[in-house]
Amino acid sequence: MTESAASSGPAKARPILWGFAFVFAMFGAGIFARTVDLNDFWSMAIMVPPMLLLIPLIRSGERRGSELGCNSQALVRYNRRSLIWSFTYMIALFVAVMAKDRLDPQGAVLWLVAMLPSLPIFYFVYTLRAYLREEEDEYLKMRFVEQALWGLALLLVLATFYGFLESFGAVPHAAGWLALPVWAIGMGAAGVWMKVRGA
Amino acid sequence: MKNRLKVLRAERDWSQQDLADALSVSRQSVNAIETGKYDPSLPLAFRIADLFDMPIEQIFLRD
Numbered sequence: 001m002t003e004s005a006a007s008s009g010p011a012k013a014r015p016i017l018w019g020f021a022f023v024f025a026m027f028g029a030g031i032f033a034r035t036v037d038l039n040d041f042w043s044m045a046i047m048v049p050p051m052l053l054l055i056p057l058i059r060s061g062e063r064r065g066s067e068l069g070c071n072s073q074a075l076v077r078y079n080r081r082s083l084i085w086s087f088t089y090m091i092a093l094f095v096a097v098m099a100k101d102r103l104d105p106q107g108a109v110l111w112l113v114a115m116l117p118s119l120p121i122f123y124f125v126y127t128l129r130a131y132l133r134e135e136e137d138e139y140l141k142m143r144f145v146e147q148a149l150w151g152l153a154l155l156l157v158l159a160t161f162y163g164f165l166e167s168f169g170a171v172p173h174a175a176g177w178l179a180l181p182v183w184a185i186g187m188g189a190a191g192v193w194m195k196v197r198g199a
Numbered sequence: 200m201k202n203r204l205k206v207l208r209a210e211r212d213w214s215q216q217d218l219a220d221a222l223s224v225s226r227q228s229v230n231a232i233e234t235g236k237y238d239p240s241l242p243l244a245f246r247i248a249d250l251f252d253m254p255i256e257q258i259f260l261r262d
Contacts, residue, residue, distance in 0.1 A: 069216065069226025139228035139237050198236075 015064050016192065018057035023185075025050035040101050044094045051090055054083060074135040081127040085120050093117040121180070147190040154186030155179055201260040205233045207251050221250055 029050050033043040058079045065071035096116040099105060105113050128148075135141040159179065165171040208218050215233070219226040222243070231237035238259075239247065248255045 069219065069230070072225060137224045137228055138240055138243060139231050140225055142237070 015057065015061040018053060018060050019188065019192070022050060022053040022057050025053055040097050044097055047090070051086065054086055058083060070140065072135060072137050072140055074131055074137075075140065077134060078127060078131040081123070081130065085124045085127060088123065089117060089120040092120055117177075124180075143191075143194060147187045147194065150190035150193075151183040151185070151187030154189075155183045158182055200238045200262060201235065202232065203258055203260070204229070204247070207253075207258065208233075218250075222246055 026047070029046045032038075033046055038046065062071060062076060062079060065075065093116075096113050099113045099116075100110075103109075103113075131144065132141065135144070159182075162171065162174055166173060204218075208215070213221075215226045215229045219229045222229070224243070228237070232239055244255050244259060248258055251258060
Protein backbone atom coordinates (compact mmCIF):
# COMPACT_ATOMS: atom_id res chain seq x y z
CA MET A 1 0.00 0.00 0.00
CA THR A 2 1.37 3.37 -0.97
CA GLU A 3 1.39 5.67 2.03
CA SER A 4 1.61 8.91 0.16
CA ALA A 5 -0.25 10.29 -2.78
CA ALA A 6 3.05 11.35 -4.25
CA SER A 7 4.72 9.07 -6.76
CA SER A 8 6.82 9.42 -9.84
CA GLY A 9 7.21 7.92 -13.28
CA PRO A 10 5.93 8.43 -16.77
CA ALA A 11 2.32 7.66 -15.79
CA LYS A 12 2.24 10.82 -13.65
CA ALA A 13 3.40 12.95 -16.55
CA ARG A 14 0.74 11.73 -18.95
CA PRO A 15 -2.16 14.11 -18.10
CA ILE A 16 0.28 17.01 -17.93
CA LEU A 17 1.66 16.12 -21.36
CA TRP A 18 -1.88 15.90 -22.77
CA GLY A 19 -2.59 19.27 -21.16
CA PHE A 20 0.43 20.88 -22.77
CA ALA A 21 -0.43 19.22 -26.09
CA PHE A 22 -3.96 20.66 -25.85
CA VAL A 23 -2.81 24.20 -25.02
CA PHE A 24 -0.07 24.23 -27.67
CA ALA A 25 -2.40 22.75 -30.29
CA MET A 26 -5.09 25.34 -29.55
CA PHE A 27 -2.70 28.28 -29.67
CA GLY A 28 -0.82 26.77 -32.62
CA ALA A 29 -4.00 26.28 -34.64
CA GLY A 30 -5.16 29.82 -33.82
CA ILE A 31 -1.84 31.37 -34.79
CA PHE A 32 -1.66 29.26 -37.95
CA ALA A 33 -5.19 30.29 -38.97
CA ARG A 34 -4.27 33.97 -38.58
CA THR A 35 -0.87 33.62 -40.23
CA VAL A 36 -2.10 31.98 -43.43
CA ASP A 37 -5.32 34.02 -43.36
CA LEU A 38 -7.74 31.09 -43.51
CA ASN A 39 -11.39 31.77 -44.19
CA ASP A 40 -13.92 31.37 -41.36
CA PHE A 41 -14.83 27.78 -42.26
CA TRP A 42 -11.25 26.52 -42.20
CA SER A 43 -10.39 28.68 -39.18
CA MET A 44 -13.10 26.80 -37.31
CA ALA A 45 -12.33 23.39 -38.82
CA ILE A 46 -8.68 23.61 -37.84
CA MET A 47 -9.70 23.89 -34.19
CA VAL A 48 -11.42 20.48 -34.20
CA PRO A 49 -8.28 18.30 -33.76
CA PRO A 50 -7.01 20.36 -30.79
CA MET A 51 -10.48 20.15 -29.22
CA LEU A 52 -10.46 16.37 -29.62
CA LEU A 53 -7.34 16.31 -27.44
CA LEU A 54 -9.68 17.13 -24.56
CA ILE A 55 -10.89 13.51 -24.58
CA PRO A 56 -7.50 11.82 -23.92
CA LEU A 57 -6.61 14.68 -21.56
CA ILE A 58 -9.65 14.05 -19.38
CA ARG A 59 -9.40 10.25 -19.59
CA SER A 60 -5.71 10.23 -18.64
CA GLY A 61 -6.50 12.64 -15.81
CA GLU A 62 -9.20 10.31 -14.51
CA ARG A 63 -6.88 7.30 -14.76
CA ARG A 64 -4.19 9.16 -12.89
CA GLY A 65 -6.71 10.35 -10.33
CA SER A 66 -7.81 6.77 -9.69
CA GLU A 67 -4.18 5.65 -9.30
CA LEU A 68 -3.57 8.44 -6.77
CA GLY A 69 -6.88 7.88 -5.00
CA CYS A 70 -8.17 11.37 -5.77
CA ASN A 71 -11.05 10.58 -8.07
CA SER A 72 -14.77 10.48 -7.36
CA GLN A 73 -17.95 9.71 -9.24
CA ALA A 74 -18.90 13.39 -9.00
CA LEU A 75 -15.61 14.36 -10.68
CA VAL A 76 -16.18 11.81 -13.45
CA ARG A 77 -19.66 13.24 -14.06
CA TYR A 78 -18.22 16.79 -14.00
CA ASN A 79 -15.66 15.79 -16.64
CA ARG A 80 -18.32 14.22 -18.88
CA ARG A 81 -20.50 17.33 -18.60
CA SER A 82 -17.49 19.53 -19.32
CA LEU A 83 -16.83 17.59 -22.52
CA ILE A 84 -20.48 17.96 -23.54
CA TRP A 85 -20.44 21.71 -22.94
CA SER A 86 -17.09 22.16 -24.73
CA PHE A 87 -18.21 20.37 -27.88
CA THR A 88 -21.65 22.00 -27.77
CA TYR A 89 -19.91 25.37 -27.59
CA MET A 90 -17.70 24.46 -30.54
CA ILE A 91 -20.68 23.37 -32.66
CA ALA A 92 -22.73 26.44 -31.68
CA LEU A 93 -19.80 28.71 -32.56
CA PHE A 94 -19.36 26.96 -35.90
CA VAL A 95 -23.05 27.29 -36.75
CA ALA A 96 -23.11 30.96 -35.71
CA VAL A 97 -20.01 31.88 -37.74
CA MET A 98 -21.31 30.04 -40.79
CA ALA A 99 -24.75 31.63 -40.43
CA LYS A 100 -23.16 35.08 -40.17
CA ASP A 101 -21.05 34.46 -43.28
CA ARG A 102 -23.60 32.77 -45.51
CA LEU A 103 -26.89 34.37 -44.46
CA ASP A 104 -25.74 37.87 -43.50
CA PRO A 105 -28.45 38.14 -40.79
CA GLN A 106 -29.68 41.54 -39.65
CA GLY A 107 -31.55 42.93 -36.66
CA ALA A 108 -33.10 40.42 -34.27
CA VAL A 109 -31.78 37.42 -36.22
CA LEU A 110 -28.25 38.81 -35.93
CA TRP A 111 -28.75 39.04 -32.16
CA LEU A 112 -29.89 35.42 -32.05
CA VAL A 113 -26.96 34.23 -34.16
CA ALA A 114 -24.49 36.23 -32.06
CA MET A 115 -25.91 34.82 -28.83
CA LEU A 116 -25.88 31.21 -30.03
CA PRO A 117 -22.28 30.42 -28.93
CA SER A 118 -23.03 31.92 -25.51
CA LEU A 119 -25.93 29.60 -24.72
CA PRO A 120 -23.81 26.57 -23.64
CA ILE A 121 -22.44 28.74 -20.80
CA PHE A 122 -25.69 28.05 -18.95
CA TYR A 123 -24.95 24.32 -19.09
CA PHE A 124 -21.42 25.08 -17.91
CA VAL A 125 -22.80 26.93 -14.87
CA TYR A 126 -25.11 23.97 -14.24
CA THR A 127 -22.04 21.68 -14.47
CA LEU A 128 -20.26 23.65 -11.74
CA ARG A 129 -23.34 23.71 -9.53
CA ALA A 130 -24.00 20.00 -10.07
CA TYR A 131 -20.45 19.08 -9.08
CA LEU A 132 -20.58 21.10 -5.87
CA ARG A 133 -23.90 19.48 -4.98
CA GLU A 134 -22.87 15.94 -5.91
CA GLU A 135 -19.35 15.79 -4.49
CA GLU A 136 -19.46 13.96 -1.17
CA ASP A 137 -15.72 14.07 -0.55
CA GLU A 138 -15.18 17.34 1.31
CA TYR A 139 -11.43 17.44 0.63
CA LEU A 140 -11.87 17.02 -3.13
CA LYS A 141 -14.61 19.67 -3.05
CA MET A 142 -12.35 22.08 -1.16
CA ARG A 143 -9.58 21.53 -3.73
CA PHE A 144 -12.02 22.17 -6.58
CA VAL A 145 -13.25 25.40 -5.01
CA GLU A 146 -9.67 26.51 -4.34
CA GLN A 147 -8.73 25.86 -7.96
CA ALA A 148 -11.80 27.75 -9.17
CA LEU A 149 -10.86 30.72 -6.97
CA TRP A 150 -7.33 30.78 -8.38
CA GLY A 151 -8.86 30.78 -11.86
CA LEU A 152 -11.07 33.69 -10.82
CA ALA A 153 -8.08 35.52 -9.34
CA LEU A 154 -6.17 35.21 -12.62
CA LEU A 155 -9.19 36.43 -14.56
CA LEU A 156 -9.73 39.46 -12.29
CA VAL A 157 -6.06 40.45 -12.36
CA LEU A 158 -5.72 40.08 -16.14
CA ALA A 159 -9.06 41.78 -16.85
CA THR A 160 -8.20 44.73 -14.61
CA PHE A 161 -4.69 45.23 -15.95
CA TYR A 162 -5.65 44.65 -19.58
CA GLY A 163 -8.80 46.71 -19.21
CA PHE A 164 -6.86 49.79 -18.11
CA LEU A 165 -4.20 49.23 -20.77
CA GLU A 166 -6.99 49.06 -23.32
CA SER A 167 -8.74 52.15 -21.92
CA PHE A 168 -5.52 54.12 -22.27
CA GLY A 169 -5.04 52.89 -25.83
CA ALA A 170 -1.87 50.89 -25.08
CA VAL A 171 -3.20 47.54 -26.30
CA PRO A 172 -5.81 46.37 -28.81
CA HIS A 173 -9.34 45.39 -27.79
CA ALA A 174 -9.78 41.93 -26.26
CA ALA A 175 -13.09 40.10 -26.69
CA GLY A 176 -15.14 39.50 -23.54
CA TRP A 177 -15.60 35.80 -24.29
CA LEU A 178 -11.90 35.32 -23.48
CA ALA A 179 -12.95 35.44 -19.81
CA LEU A 180 -13.89 31.74 -19.71
CA PRO A 181 -10.67 30.38 -21.29
CA VAL A 182 -8.60 32.60 -18.98
CA TRP A 183 -10.52 31.32 -15.94
CA ALA A 184 -10.15 27.71 -17.12
CA ILE A 185 -6.39 28.13 -17.69
CA GLY A 186 -6.02 29.60 -14.19
CA MET A 187 -8.03 26.75 -12.70
CA GLY A 188 -5.99 24.15 -14.59
CA ALA A 189 -2.68 25.77 -13.63
CA ALA A 190 -3.78 25.84 -9.99
CA GLY A 191 -4.61 22.13 -10.20
CA VAL A 192 -1.16 21.34 -11.58
CA TRP A 193 0.47 23.52 -8.91
CA MET A 194 -1.47 21.79 -6.14
CA LYS A 195 -0.43 18.39 -7.48
CA VAL A 196 3.22 19.46 -7.72
CA ARG A 197 3.05 20.62 -4.08
CA GLY A 198 1.48 17.31 -3.12
CA ALA A 199 -1.77 18.86 -1.89
CA MET B 200 -4.35 20.40 14.15
CA LYS B 201 -2.43 17.23 14.90
CA ASN B 202 -3.98 13.80 14.78
CA ARG B 203 -3.18 10.16 15.56
CA LEU B 204 -4.87 8.77 12.49
CA LYS B 205 -1.77 7.17 11.02
CA VAL B 206 -0.90 5.42 14.30
CA LEU B 207 -4.46 4.22 14.86
CA ARG B 208 -4.63 2.95 11.30
CA ALA B 209 -1.29 1.17 11.63
CA GLU B 210 -2.43 -0.48 14.87
CA ARG B 211 -5.29 -2.03 12.96
CA ASP B 212 -3.10 -2.85 9.96
CA TRP B 213 -5.35 -0.80 7.69
CA SER B 214 -4.10 0.80 4.52
CA GLN B 215 -5.08 4.35 3.61
CA GLN B 216 -7.41 2.86 1.03
CA ASP B 217 -9.05 0.62 3.67
CA LEU B 218 -9.70 3.67 5.84
CA ALA B 219 -10.86 5.73 2.87
CA ASP B 220 -13.33 3.01 1.88
CA ALA B 221 -14.65 2.73 5.43
CA LEU B 222 -15.20 6.50 5.55
CA SER B 223 -16.49 6.76 1.95
CA VAL B 224 -13.85 9.35 1.06
CA SER B 225 -10.92 9.36 -1.37
CA ARG B 226 -7.54 7.97 -0.35
CA GLN B 227 -6.13 11.43 -1.00
CA SER B 228 -8.44 12.81 1.68
CA VAL B 229 -7.11 10.32 4.21
CA ASN B 230 -3.56 11.18 3.19
CA ALA B 231 -4.25 14.93 3.50
CA ILE B 232 -5.75 14.49 6.98
CA GLU B 233 -2.97 12.21 8.18
CA THR B 234 -0.25 14.58 7.01
CA GLY B 235 -1.99 17.59 8.54
CA LYS B 236 -2.62 19.30 5.22
CA TYR B 237 -6.34 19.25 5.80
CA ASP B 238 -8.46 19.41 8.93
CA PRO B 239 -11.69 17.43 8.48
CA SER B 240 -15.10 18.92 9.09
CA LEU B 241 -16.85 18.09 12.36
CA PRO B 242 -19.17 15.51 10.71
CA LEU B 243 -16.20 13.70 9.14
CA ALA B 244 -14.25 13.88 12.41
CA PHE B 245 -17.23 12.26 14.16
CA ARG B 246 -17.34 9.52 11.49
CA ILE B 247 -13.63 8.87 12.06
CA ALA B 248 -14.17 8.77 15.82
CA ASP B 249 -17.09 6.37 15.42
CA LEU B 250 -15.03 4.12 13.17
CA PHE B 251 -12.20 3.88 15.69
CA ASP B 252 -14.70 3.79 18.56
CA MET B 253 -12.86 6.58 20.33
CA PRO B 254 -13.70 10.13 21.45
CA ILE B 255 -12.70 12.80 18.92
CA GLU B 256 -10.24 14.41 21.35
CA GLN B 257 -8.25 11.17 21.50
CA ILE B 258 -7.76 11.25 17.74
CA PHE B 259 -7.44 14.96 17.01
CA LEU B 260 -5.13 17.00 19.20
CA ARG B 261 -4.64 20.74 19.67
CA ASP B 262 -1.44 22.19 18.17
